[in-house]
Amino acid sequence: MALITFLVFAAIVVAVGLYKHLTSKPKIPKGLKPLPGPKGYPIIGSVPDVPEKNGFIKFAEWGKEYGPIYNCNLAGSNHVWISSDKIAKDLLAKRAAIYSARPHIPALLDDNRTSAQYLPLLSNNDGWSRQRKFANAIMREAEKANWHHYPELEAKRLLVELLDDPSQYNHHLESFIARITCRLAWGHSEPSNELKQRARELLIGVSPTGALGNKLPFLMAMPDWMSPVKAWERRRAATERRFFQMMEEQVETEIKEKRAPPSWMRMAIEGGKEQWNFQYKDEGAYCVGMHGIAGALTIAAPMQTFCLAMCYYPQYQHLVQEEIDRVCGDRMPQPSDRPNMPVLRAFIREALRWRPPVPTGIPHYLIQDDEYEGYHIPAGTTMHPLEWAISRDPELYPDPEEFNPLRWLKPEYPTYKEPLTEFPTMFTGSTQAGYGRRLCMGSQVADEDMFIGIGSLAWLFHISKEDAKRNIMMNEKASISEEELNTGLDEDSDASSEKSQEVKFDPTEVKAKKESKKEVKKDEMDPTLDYSILLIAKPLPFKFDLKVRKPERVEIVRRQFEDGMEKGLYESPKNYWGDNKGKLGWGKV
Structure with missing residues (x-):
């Protein structure tokens, strides 16, 4: 049973990734060019090249290789990384009308963009x-x-x-x-x-x-x-x-x-x-x-x-x-x-x-196609002002x-x-x-x-x-x-x-x-x-x-x-759920 479940999960992952891979390639308007960036792999994009720990360093390295603004496909989703304060201001501040939304966070039950629960994660609404x-x-x-x-x-x-x-x-x-x-x-x-x-x-x-x-x-x-x-x-x-x-x-x-x-x-x-x-x-x-x-x-x-x-x-x-x-x-x-x-x-x-404290920057979300210095940035792109690089x-x-x-x-x-x-x-x-x-x-x-x-x-x-x-x-x-x-x-x-x-x-x-x-050795x-x-x-x-x-x-x-x-100015922490937590209480962190 466990093997069957695993195979079903794997099939779904591949199918979803293949669908995104086939449908996520944006059409480049005439006269514009796509942003540079790592080519990545079919379906999964550049995910294998980004370490889970301190991934922001890898994104900064790519910025040195591809330039202060570059495109990166991550499992079918389009991400643009910005390593320049000037470019971040040009896009995220001066064009705030189309760059002020937030990307969807799948792991939350209620949509972070519209539920009016998480102010920092709400879209511009x-x-x-x-x-x-x-x-x-x-x-x-x-x-x-x-x-x-x-x-x-x-x-x-x-x-x-x-x-x-x-x-x-x-x-x-x-x-x-x-x-x-x-x-x-x-x-x-x-x-x-x-x-x-x-x-x-x-x-x-x-x-x-x-x-x-x-x-x-x-x-x-x-x-x-x-x-x-x-x-x-x-x-x-x-x-x-x-x-x-x-x-x-x-x-x-x-x-x-x-x-x-x-x-x-x-x-x-x-x-x-x-x-x-x-x-x-x-x-x-x-x-x-x-x-x-x-x-x-x-x-x-x-x-x-x-x-x-x-x-x-x-x-x-x-x-x-x-x-x-x-x-x-x-x-x-x-x-x-x-x-x-x-x-x-x-x-x-x-x-x-x-x-x-937030080295990757808090992401913005582009709601319509845009152009920057001859480069095409498609709607639906997640924009990252890469604080580590900036x-x-x-x-x-x-x-x-x-x-x-x-x-x-x-x-x-x-x-x-x-x-x-x-x-x-x-x-x-x-x-x-x-x-x-x-x-x-x-x-x-x-x-x-x-x-x-x-x-x-x-x-x-x-x-x-x-x-x-x-x-x-x-x-x-x-x-x-x-x-x-x-x-x-x-x-x-x-x-x-x-x-x-x-x-x-x-x-x-x-x-x-x-x-x-003492300098740290490269290895x-x-x-x-x-x-x-x-x-x-x-x-x-x-x-x-x-x-x-x-x-x-x-x-x-x-x-x-x-x-x-x-004077009673200092209170002790309070336990709000007791020992029998039931459906409420602390989860494993």
């Missing part, structure tokens, strides 16, 4: 327009309120968790972001673990290298009992819906009892269906929930990249530490410090460039493979921009925010989270490669001695507790300390590229040392966290 209007309103109001100071509040918990159990740094960083996002979405941090799981499962569902339904779409047309991947998606979607409903119900109750903290859900409810023009019962719950999911894991990835960069490019770390010590002294960074901390902003911007343009980023925050701070670099009280910023002029009508709606909150989160890490800790003699990261519970507390301090650092109100030094005058960097994998395979790429867990820079700061942060605990 009425659901997208009304949810984008709502998103603009809630982001604007939350920004006016300085994001209700949720990042600063959760940064204290993050540092205490890293002190007590540094081996779980990956979990702590993701929890830091999830808790802030939960507070913004619903006013409470207790759903953070559930939000992280919702984000992980949805990420699997939408990633080309995730759910099997994206590789073999016919599986989603079969009955659940014959298609485990479809049954998995049904449970995921039902759990997601019920979670969003429960959170909306909780905020409704708190509003009635006049104890609801500020949140996006509270704004959605108090604004009412008429103001936001929501078209179905759960649309407000989904709109808020998707903003939570979008931020839960994406913002943690650059924070993990920062830790990775400090291990392999330690010569720059003292620059950000000196700036933080000078501006903040013995208090943690806060939003008002932003104009005075260009070095910290440069580290964040460089982390995003060096290891983009962020490695050698003319804009000399030595692009190197992590170098000075490229944003020194006038001799093409990326330098004044005034340093404003630049560099995380998204101004950055491709990371997207293109045209698909610009990221949460860029400001992401900027704030990383500024406070990474700034707090550098304020308390010195990060370095794992030391076999002193492996703090592998300790189940870190017991930090007085000697260890002082090993992270630079001998020549001149920390000042003076609260500077303006930039009083020129970071271009600070030269990076010289440290040799060895670059350890800084040991990344996850899903759409959002993040460094897989690695080992490194965290050394407290100043012992008195440990006491400061612990005391502030304990005060918050006494």
Whole structure:
């Protein structure tokens, strides 16, 4: 029986692939030419040539071979890869009317383009327009309120968790972001673990290298009992819906009892269906929930990249530490410090460039035939602004493979921009925010989270490669001695507790300390590229040392966290499904 089922599946795959192969070849209008690109194989196209891990590197290599815009057939579907910021802007921004749709994601039960459930994945339609209007309103109001100071509040918990159990740094960083996002979405941090799981499962569902339904779409047309991947998606979607409903119900109750903290859900409810023009019962719950999911894991990835960069490019770390010590002294960074901390902003911007969290870019979808510089681009093409390649343009980023925050701070670099009280910023002029009508709606909150989160890490800790003699990261519970507390301090650092109100030094005058960097042999994998395979790429867990820079700061942060605990500001994660999950609950990730 199993053999027969396998043969039927194989026959369907071949038949579908053959049909696509015979029908997907576009007719080229007279006077135009097809885009260059790899020839691939019959039926399956170039699929065998793209490795599942770090496939974005292969796409970037093809860009060097075929040019900054090229065509690639993947299992009968037409894909265009763009390695130039200029070309991406020419098409995706200047011609946004025809390039702002999203491709269909087969592994989701409800059509991502039209269901009005997943704002970042919606095509350019009425659901997208009304949810984008709502998103603009809630982001604007939350920004006016300085994001209700949720990042600063959760940064204290993050540092205490890293002190007590540094081996779980990956979990702590993701929890830091999830808790802030939960507070913004619903006013409470207790759903953070559930939000992280919702984000992980949805990420699997939408990633080309995730759910099997994206590789073999016919599986989603079969009955659940014959298609485990479809049954998995049904449970995921039902759990997601019920979670969003429960959170909306909780905020409704708190509003009635006049104890609801500020949140996006509270704004959605108090604004009412008429103001936001929501078209179905759960649309407000989904709109808020998707903003939570979008931020839960994406913002943690650059924070993990920062830790990775400090291990392999330690010569720059003292620059950000000196700036933080000078501006903040013995208090943690806060939003008002932003104009005075260009070095910290440069580290964040460089982390995003060096290891983009979405290296393949969020895809756009072309709805009608188009022409670009004599090349024909057929309707139905999935367009990829290839962030990995765009962020490695050698003319804009000399030595692009190197992590170098000075490229944003020194006038001799093409990326330098004044005034340093404003630049560099995380998204101004950055491709990371997207293109045209698909610009990221949460860029400001992401900027704030990383500024406070990474700034707090550098304020308390010195990060370095794992030391076999002193492996703090592998300790189940870190017991930090007085000697260890002082090993992270630079001998020549001149920390000042003076609260500077303006930039009083020129970071271009600070030269990076010289440290040799071992080059990776060609036959060895670059350890800084040991990344996850899903759409959002993040460094897989690695080992490194965290050394407290100043012992008195440990006491400061612990005391502030304990005060918050006494005031009830820190909630424990909540289990929403219990042990008997039934048709709802967590799936295997």
